[in-house]
Structure formats: structure tokens, C-alpha cells
Amino acid sequence: xxxxxxxxxxxxxxxxxxxxxxxxxxxxxxxxxxxxxxxxxxxxxxxxxxxxxxxxxxxxxxxxxxxxxxxxxxxxxxxxxxxxxxxxxxxxxxxxxxxxxxxxxxxxxxxxxxxxxxxxxxxxxxxxxxxxxxxxxxxxxxxxxxxxxxxxxxxxxxxxxxxxxxxxxxxxxxxxxxxxxxxxxxxxxxxxxxxxxxxxxxxxxxxxxxxxxxxxxxxxxxxxxxxxxxxxxxxxxxxxxxxxxxxxxxxxxxxxxxxxxxxxxxxxxxxxxxxxxxxxxxxxxxxxxxxxxxxxxxxxxxxxxxxxxxxxxxxxxxxxxxxxxxxxxxxxxxxxxxxxxxxxxxxxxxxxxxxxxxxxxxxxxxxxxxxxxxxxxxxxxxxxxxxxxxxxxxxxxxxxxxxxxxxxxxxxxxxx
Amino acid sequence: xxxxxxxxxxxxxxxxxxxxxxxxxxxxxxxxxxxxxxxxxxxxxxxxxxxxxxxxxxxxxxxxxxxxxxxxxxxxxxxxxxxxxxxxxxxxxxxxxxxxxxxxxxxxxxxxxxxxxxxxxxxxxxxxxxxxxxxxxxxxxxxxxxxxxxxxxxxxxxxxxxxxxxxxxxxxxxxxxxxxxxxxxxxxxxxxxxxxxxxxxxxxxxxxxxxxxxxxxxxxxxxxxxxxxxxxxxxxxxxxxxxxxxxxxxxxxxxxxxxxxxxxx
Numbered sequence: 001x002x003x004x005x006x007x008x009x010x011x012x013x014x015x016x017x018x019x020x021x022x023x024x025x026x027x028x029x030x031x032x033x034x035x036x037x038x039x040x041x042x043x044x045x046x047x048x049x050x051x052x053x054x055x056x057x058x059x060x061x062x063x064x065x066x067x068x069x070x071x072x073x074x075x076x077x078x079x080x081x082x083x084x085x086x087x088x089x090x091x092x093x094x095x096x097x098x099x100x101x102x103x104x105x106x107x108x109x110x111x112x113x114x115x116x117x118x119x120x121x122x123x124x125x126x127x128x129x130x131x132x133x134x135x136x137x138x139x140x141x142x143x144x145x146x147x148x149x150x151x152x153x154x155x156x157x158x159x160x161x162x163x164x165x166x167x168x169x170x171x172x173x174x175x176x177x178x179x180x181x182x183x184x185x186x187x188x189x190x191x192x193x194x195x196x197x198x199x200x201x202x203x204x205x206x207x208x209x210x211x212x213x214x215x216x217x218x219x220x221x222x223x224x225x226x227x228x229x230x231x232x233x234x235x236x237x238x239x240x241x242x243x244x245x246x247x248x249x250x251x252x253x254x255x256x257x258x259x260x261x262x263x264x265x266x267x268x269x270x271x272x273x274x275x276x277x278x279x280x281x282x283x284x285x286x287x288x289x290x291x292x293x294x295x296x297x298x299x300x301x302x303x304x305x306x307x308x309x310x311x312x313x314x315x316x317x318x319x320x321x322x323x324x325x326x327x328x329x330x331x332x333x334x335x336x337x338x339x340x341x342x343x344x345x346x347x348x349x350x351x352x353x354x355x356x357x358x359x360x361x362x363x364x365x366x367x368x369x370x371x372x373x374x375x376x377x378x379x380x381x382x383x384x385x386x387x388x389x390x391x392x393x394x395x396x397x398x399x400x401x402x403x404x405x406x407x408x409x410x411x412x413x414x415x416x
Numbered sequence: 417x418x419x420x421x422x423x424x425x426x427x428x429x430x431x432x433x434x435x436x437x438x439x440x441x442x443x444x445x446x447x448x449x450x451x452x453x454x455x456x457x458x459x460x461x462x463x464x465x466x467x468x469x470x471x472x473x474x475x476x477x478x479x480x481x482x483x484x485x486x487x488x489x490x491x492x493x494x495x496x497x498x499x500x501x502x503x504x505x506x507x508x509x510x511x512x513x514x515x516x517x518x519x520x521x522x523x524x525x526x527x528x529x530x531x532x533x534x535x536x537x538x539x540x541x542x543x544x545x546x547x548x549x550x551x552x553x554x555x556x557x558x559x560x561x562x563x564x565x566x567x568x569x570x571x572x573x574x575x576x577x578x579x580x581x582x583x584x585x586x587x588x589x590x591x592x593x594x595x596x597x598x599x600x601x602x603x604x605x606x607x608x609x610x611x612x613x614x615x616x617x618x619x620x621x622x623x624x625x626x627x628x629x630x631x632x633x634x635x636x637x638x639x640x641x642x643x644x645x646x647x648x649x650x651x652x653x654x655x656x657x658x659x660x661x662x663x664x665x666x667x668x669x670x671x672x673x674x675x676x677x678x679x680x681x
Contacts, residue, residue, distance in 0.1 A: 035676060077492050077561070080643070087643040088650070232676060240669045247662030254658055258651025259464045262564060270565035270640075271557075280600075 004030075027213055032231035033238055034219035036396050040114075041217060042245030043107040049246060050100040051205065055198050057093040058142075065145065067191035069184045072147035073272040091261040097139050098264045099253050101287035104132060108315075113339055115327030116218040122319035124211035129315045131204050136288070138197040141190040143285055148269030153282045155182045155190070161295070164302040181275065222327030223392055230396040281356060289353030290346050294372070296357045297365035307369065314376040321376060324384035331390040338379055345371050452598055454568055454575035457630070461637055462570075464652065467645050468638050473501040475617055476635025479628045482615045484559065487551060487606075489539030492560035493639050496533040500642060501635070508533045552592040554605030563633070563640040570637050572598070577629040580608040 004025040006012045015021040064083050066075040079086035108128070111117055117125035144155045159176050163169040178185030216225060225231055232238075256263065264286055268279050284292050291308050298304035314321070329336040349368045355361040460469045477498070480490070495512035503511070515531040515538040531538055539558070541547035548555050563569035575598040583595035583602075593603045610625040617623050638644070 074492070081492065081497075087647065091647075236672050237676065240665065240672050244662065244665040244669045247658060247665050251655060251658045251662060254651065254654045258647055258654060261647070267565050267567045267569065270561040 028239075029233065029235045031213065031216075031234035032225070032228070033217055033234050034225055034230060034396055035232045035237070036219050036221065037217060037238070037241075038220050039245065040106070040110040041219075042242060042249075043103050043110060045242045046103045046245060046249050047100065047107055048205065049249075050096060050103055051198070051201060054093060054096050054100060055202070057089050057096065058195070058198065060089050061093055062191075062195060065191075067145070067188050069147060069187055069273070072145060072187060076146045088257070091257045095253065095256045095261060095264065097142065098285075098287065099249075099256070100135065101139070103249070104135065105287075108132065109343060111218075112342070113329045113336075114218055114220060115222050115322070115324075115329070117319045118322065118325075118327050119319070120215050121211070121218065124208060124214075125319055126316055127204055127208040127211055129312065131201055131208060132315075133312060134197055134201045134204065138194060138201065139285065139287065141194040141197070144187065144190045145194060146269060147187065147273045149271045149273055149277070149279050150266045150269040150282070152182060152273035152275065153279055154284055155186065157282055158284070159186075161301075161305050161308075164305045166302070218327060219396060220328060221330060221393060221396065223396065226395040226397075283354060286350065286354075289351075290349035291353070293349040293353035293365045294369045296353075297362070297369040307373075311372060314373070318376065318380065321380040322384075323381050324387070324389070326389045326392065331392055332383075332387060333390065334387045335383055338375065338383070341371070342375050345375070452600065454571040454598060456571055457574055459570050459634070459637070461634070461644055464648055466648060468501070469634060470502045471619060472631045472634040473638055474503075474635075475619065475621060475628075476631035476633070477501065478617065479610075479615055479632040480559070480635055483609050483628075484632065485537075485540060487540055487547070487556035489541070489558040490537040490560050490639060491539050491558050493537050493642075494533070495531065495535060495537065497642060501638060505533070551605065554592075556606065559636055559639065561640050563637045565640075569640070570633050573633045573636065574629045576604075577610055577632070578625055 004022055006015055006021060011021055061079065064075065064079050064086065066072060076090070079090050081087075083089075111125065111128070140154075140158060144151045159173055159182065162176060163173045165172060174180060176186075177183065178189055216231075219225075266283060283289075291311055294311050295304040295308040298307050324332065324335070326332055329339055345368050348364070349372065352361050352365045352368060357365075460466060460472070480488075495508050498508050498511065499505075509532070512533050512535060513530040515535075516528040517531050517535055517538060518526055519529050521527045541550065544555055563573060566572045576596060579596045579598035580594065581597050583589045587595065587602065589595050589603065593605060594607050595602055596604045610628045612625065613623050614625070614628060615623050621627060641647075
């Protein structure tokens with residue numbers, strides 16, 4: 001690639017000393033991208049935009065929020081009622097969290113389906129899982145800040161999980177709380193951490209992008225880019241495609257913010273926190289429900305905690321669990337079926353997490369939990385020994401093997 | 417070409433079904449707690465174009481003032497907020513002045529003064545303990561957020577206010593408790609608040625319990641979500657803008673991608 005020519009003398013002067021414009025031109029403009037990416041590749045940029053949206057609205061909210069048990073609830077209501085367009089900022093932030101998770105979950109499942117975690121993208125994937133973990137911590141602490149009933153009791157239940165750790169568990173919980181119960185010091189530190197963690201996420205996102213740009217995006221057929229004939233520059237092709245995707249995303253997002261702002265929340269969180277009154281059902285935010293179901297499926301407290309964290313931990317080692325050299329599910333007929341079983345399993349776990357832990361729900365939770373771990377720990381390593389994969393195309397540009405016009409190859413051609 | 421459009425339909429379906437399934441899951445989380453369902457009423461403020469009925473809200477304020485405010489506070493609402501439901505400055509001043517608030521004079525003594533429009537609604541009890549003491553141990557909740565703080569809030573409130581019936585013979589109702597078919601557990605500390613002609617409406621509307629329940633719910637729905645009208649109207653404009661933007665970017669994308677799409681096969 002030739003060095004970009006800048007005409008503006010100021011840009012030239014700066015770029016000679018600090019090649020930031022060359023860098024941007026290289027990474028955002030000319031950046032060679034596989035030309036066959038489908039709409040599921042939109043969700044990465046959407047996640048980035050969601051993160052920025054959360055940070056901007058969050059900074060504005062923090063200017064009007066008071067992190068004190070006596071004032072937190074009322075300060076949020078003051079934002080809703082008296083701060084100019086405070087309701088809009090807060091509803092964007094509140095629903096933005098849900099939409100951030102929707103986008104990121106789709107982004108992760110896309111990676112699973114097309115084998116985007118496989119060599120040489122293992123670190124890219126691991127950084128992504130780390131972002132998910134940081135997001136979960138941030139979202140959890142953010143949910144505590146309005147100091148409603150679910151804030152308080154959610155914080156109590158989740159922080160109490162650490163008491164399951166043998167010997168030092170109780171001390172750790174006291175240390176986390178900064179006292180002997182969820183109280184003012186807990187709220188203060190959660191606010192502090194909720195403010196700072198998003199910037200840590202930004203840092204990891206930058207690493208995620210550096211790792212991505214090392215080998216470029218994976219693509220729906222999962223074979224490596226063979227040459228320039230397989231790629232197109234990021235701009236204008238993917239900038240415009242991302243803009244279109246953003247438009248669709250924002251339409252859904254705006255519908256939620258303006259018409260159903262409390263749909264994904266819990267009404268109990270509009271009741272101020274009261275340590276004397278326990279809600280009938282303590283339910284976490286929807287994006288935690290699958291993990292919550294796993295936690296409750298295990299009859300032992302420590303076991304439940306281990307399995308819950310294990311559900312994330314298996315994602316970290318996924319690049320080495322999956323033994324198949326073929327990336328894309330398009331060429332893995334059996335894996336493809338199980339992929340959708342996993343999706344259904346996760347949705348089922350989410351549903352079960354919302355149900356009371358009794359009767360049939362407990363049994364179903366155990367089956368669904370067992371399947372989740374079976375999928376990662378047994379299916380991923382062993383399936384490649386049984387499964388006969390379909391023939392791979394030669395390249396992205398010439399997908400059809402001579403005489404082997406398989407359905408998948410045809411589908412790939414169709415995409416052009 | 418045909419296959420191509422099938423592909424597009426597939427993409428759309430995946431988008432939509434993901435969205436629906438996510439929304440369904442969240443819906444179930446509400447279903448977990450509530451086994452009772454309430455009669456679904458028509459509310460002027462529901463739906464994406466919903467607005468409040470000013471006359472109904474004003475009647476609702478009257479019901480709140482004459483019936484509810486004896487026990488229930490509305491502490492997040494200021495008197496000045498009543499401008500939004502159609503009162504003018506003088507009316508609000510007079511309405512506020514019917515209440516007194518404590519303040520400190522130049523000598524440092526605690527004195528009482530008439531409430532001003534900038535004051536929050538004065539609560540009937542100075543604190544929770546006195547509220548409980550006056551109500552047989554039960555705490556009448558503040559109503560500022562009541563419609564938002566209950567699932568299906570408006571219908572719930574309406575149902576609760578009109579849900580007082582004779583207890584079934586096998587159900588024992590202790591002293592100081594009342595039977596309500598829509599209250600969780602059926603035993604509620606609040607006696608039936610609304611009776612035929614319990615208030616005399618200034619606008620001459622017949623004050624049936626049904627009418628009063630609808631009016632006070634409309635008023636409290638506004639108290640919970642004073643931004644509702646502005647929010648929904650802004651929403652329509654924003655969505656229309658986004659639809660145009662999305663459509664334009666779609667055609668721009670098609671045009672930009674045309675050479676790439678045509679180069680193959």
C-alpha cells in the first residue's frame with residue numbers, strides 16, 4: 001500500500017512528526033477487509049458505538065448523581081424530573097446497557113458460529129471475553145447506583161456469593177462491602193468503580209482492535225484471505241454498511257428509549273432500597289439471567305459459584321477446546337446443528353433464571369447447565385473426530401472447487 | 417435473484433426473532449412475581465401517541481387531595497409541577513398555601529410558613545414511624561412513583577382501588593385488615609377509600625368509584641412519569657428521522673457496493 005498523500009500543510013506538518021493521520025488512513029480507510037462479510041459483522045462496530053454512548057451519557061449522569069444512601073434514589077428522580085432532558089439521558093443509559101449486551105451477545109455468537117476464535121485470533125477472542133467480564137462487573141455495579149429495591153438486594157445476593165469461598169469468604173465479603181452490610185461505603189465504591197471500569201474497557205477494546213487488525217476480520221466462509229482480490233478497503237464499503245447497520249440499531253434502540261423505557265427493568269427498582277423489606281423475588285437484570293440459572297442449578301453454594309464463573313471461564317480456553325481446523329460452521333454440518341442447540345440452551349437458561357427456583361424449573365436448569373458444559377467441554381474437543389466437514393473453497397474470490405459445487409459454496413457465491 | 421431475496425428475508429427474520437426472544441425473556445422476569453392479572457383498561461396515556469387527559473388528571477388531583485393525601489405522600493412532586501396539568505400560577509400558589517412547612521427564622525427559631533409553589537408536596541406524616549403508628553403498623557407508601565413501581569401499574573392501581581369485595585366465608589380477615597381481590601395475599605391494611613360521591617367534582621362529573629379510580633390513576637400515572645408526553649412526541653420525531661436516515665444509508669450502500677457485487681460470477 002502506498003503512503004497516503006495529504007494536501008493540507010498542517011496535516012502534513014503534524015503527520016511528519018506524529019504519523020497519526022497515516023495511522024488513521026491505514027486502519028480506518030485503506031484497511032483491507034474481506035469482501036464477503038455479512039450483516040453479523042456489523043455488531044462489532046455497534047458494540048463500540050454502544051460503549052461510547054454509555055460513557056457519554058454516564059458522564060452527564062454522574063454530574064447530577066449523588067452517591068449516598070440517603071440521596072441516591074432522590075438524585076436519580078431529580079434527574080428524571082428536574083434536569084433538562086435528564087429523563088432522556090437516563091433512559092438512554094439504562095436501556096443502552098441492555099442494548100450493549102444484546103449487541104455483544106450477538107457478536108459473541110457470531111464468533112462461535114464462524115470460528116472467529118481459532119488461530120491466529122486466539123488473543124483477539126480472549127480479549128473479547130475479558131471485555132464481556134468487565135462489562136458484567138460494570139453493569140452490575142451500575143444497577144446498584146439508583147438505590148432501588150432490586151439495586152440493594154441484587155447487590156446483597158451477588159456480593160454474598162463470595163462468602164462461598166472457603167475460609168476467607170466472609171472476610172472477602174466484608175472487604176468488598178467496606179462494612180458489615182451493603183451500605184453507604186458499598187454504594188460509594190461501586191460508584192467509583194462504575195465510573196472507572198468503562199475506561200478500562202476502552203483500553204481493552206483498543207487491544208482488541210490491535211489484535212483484530214493484525215490478521216484482519218474473519219469471514220463467513222472462514223478461510224484466510226489469499227490476496228488483494230479477496231479484500232476491499234474498509235472505507236467506503238464497510239463504513240457505509242456500518243452506517244446502515246447503525247441506523248437499524250438506533251431505530252430499535254430509540255423505540256425502547258422513547259416508548260418502552262422500563263420494559264427491560266424491574267418495577268421494584270422504583271421503590272427506594274429498604275434493608276428491612278426483602279422483595280418477593282430477587283431477579284437480576286435480564287443479561288445475567290442465564291448465569292443466574294446456572295448458579296441456582298447447582299445444589300451447593302460454592303459449586304454454584306464455581307459453575308457460574310466456569311461458564312465464562314470455558315470461553316477463555318475455547319480456542320484450545322475446539323480441535324477442528326475448519327472455522328466456519330458452513331462447512332461443519334453437525335457442529336452447525338449443535339450451534340443452534342447451544343443458542344436455544346442459552347435462551348432457555350435465561351428463561352429459567354427468571355423463574356422461581358422450584359419444581360420443574362430446577363430440573364430444567366440442571367439439564368440446561370449440563371448441556372452448556374457438555375457443549376464446551378465434550379462436543380468442542382470430540383466432534384472433529386466424528387464430523388466429516390464439507391470441502392473448503394480455494395479462496396474467497398473463487399469459492400467453487402472443480403466439480404464440487406456444494407450447497408455451501410453456492411451460498412457463498414450467492415453472497416457476492 | 418430469487419435466492420438473494422430469500423437470503424435477505426432470512427437476515428431480517430434473524431434480526432427480528434433475536435429481538436423478540438430477548439424481549440420475551442425479559443417479560444417472563446416480570447411474570448415471575450405476579451400471579452394475579454388485572455382488568456385491562458383503556459388509558460389515554462398508553463400507546464406510542466398517548467397523552468394525558470387534563471380534565472381527568474385535575475379530577476384525579478382532587479381525589480388525591482380529598483381522599484388519598486390523608487395517609488399517602490407525594491414527596492417527589494412539587495406544587496409548581498401542577499402547571500403541566502393545566503393550572504395557572506395563582507391557582508398553584510393558592511393550592512400550595514393550604515399547606516405549611518417548617519423553616520427557621522432570623523432568630524434561629526423553627527417556625528411554620530405557608531408552602532410555596534417551589535415546595536414539594538407536603539407529606540401527611542413527618543416520618544415513617546409516625547405513619548406506621550397512625551395506621552396500625554402499616555405504612556402507606558408514598559405515591560410519587562406508584563404507577564412505575566408496580567408491574568402493569570395503571571391497571572394494578574385501578575384494580576386495587578375498585579377491588580374491595582366481601583371476603584369469601586373461609587377467609588378470616590383480622591381486625592384492621594381488609595379484603596381486596598387484587599392485592600397480593602388479599603389482605604390489605606388500607607380500608608376501601610372510594611365510595612359513591614366520595615368527592616364532589618368541580619366539573620360536575622358523577623363521582624362513581626370507577627370514575628374516581630380512573631381519574632386518580634391518570635393523575636398518579638402523570639406523577640410517576642411527568643415526561644411521558646414529551647417523551648413519546650420526541651420519540652415519534654426521532655424514529656421518523658432514523659427511518660429516513662436508515663433508508664438513505666441503505667440506498668447509498670447499495671450504490672457504493674454495486675461494482676463489487678457485479679464483478680463476480
